[in-house]
Amino acid sequence: MGAGYSHAIVLCEDGSVFTCGEHYGIGRNVTRHTTLTRLDSLQGRFVVDIAAGFYDGAAVCDDGTVFVWGDNHSRKLGVSGSPRTPVQVTALSGEFITSVAIGYEQALFLTDDGRLYGCGYRRANGLNRNVSTPQLVTTLDGIPIAEITCGRFSGFARTMSGDVYSWGYSQVIGHGGAGKSLPTLVTNYRIINP
Secondary structure, three states: OEEOOOEEEEEOOOOOEEEEEEHHHHOOOOOEEEEEEEOHHHOOOOEEEEEEOOOEEEEEEOOOOEEEEEOOHHHOOOOOOOOOOOEEOHHHOOOOEEEEEEOOOEEEEEEOOOOEEEEEOOOOOOOOOOEEEEEEOHHHOOOOEEEEEEOOOEEEEEEOOOEEEEEEOOOOOOOOOOOEEEEEEEEEEEOOOO
8 A cells, every 4th residue: 555645545456456546646637536446547456566655656567567647756757748647667678676755855766686777866866966867876877676665755775685775865865864865774773683
């Protein structure tokens, strides 16, 4: 499940996606839908991961493709405009994506071999530059990533070995109140059993 500012996204065991709420995050050509209903535009695809951003949504399919929809603030979704219904992130066509995370100004995409791509606003995407198509987060190149998540203005990546990297401009990223533009190892924290 995922929840944005005014919408919810639910992934079912059969790979289908249901949404409800208001605005762009529901993935429909309407502005309000108050009952959880199947997102028919993804019918025929088996979805394995979802993410809800502030007014956005994303779905990763079992073939490694990514579909996004929503407000697209800071061009974080890797597509043009603000698609009301799911559209494929074609800039990632050569990659096999397994996981996605969305914050207010950024999106992160994780590949099957542990590489991380970022998109959107420079302080939150792990790249320290504004980008409108997903780019490899080179700071973490060669460090296999197992899990990702986004805060409103921050990003986090857990490595296969249990280390945690974080970045962003909030005081909740684990670096003593200092913001970081690039992924930085959180030295006082490690996941023991990843």
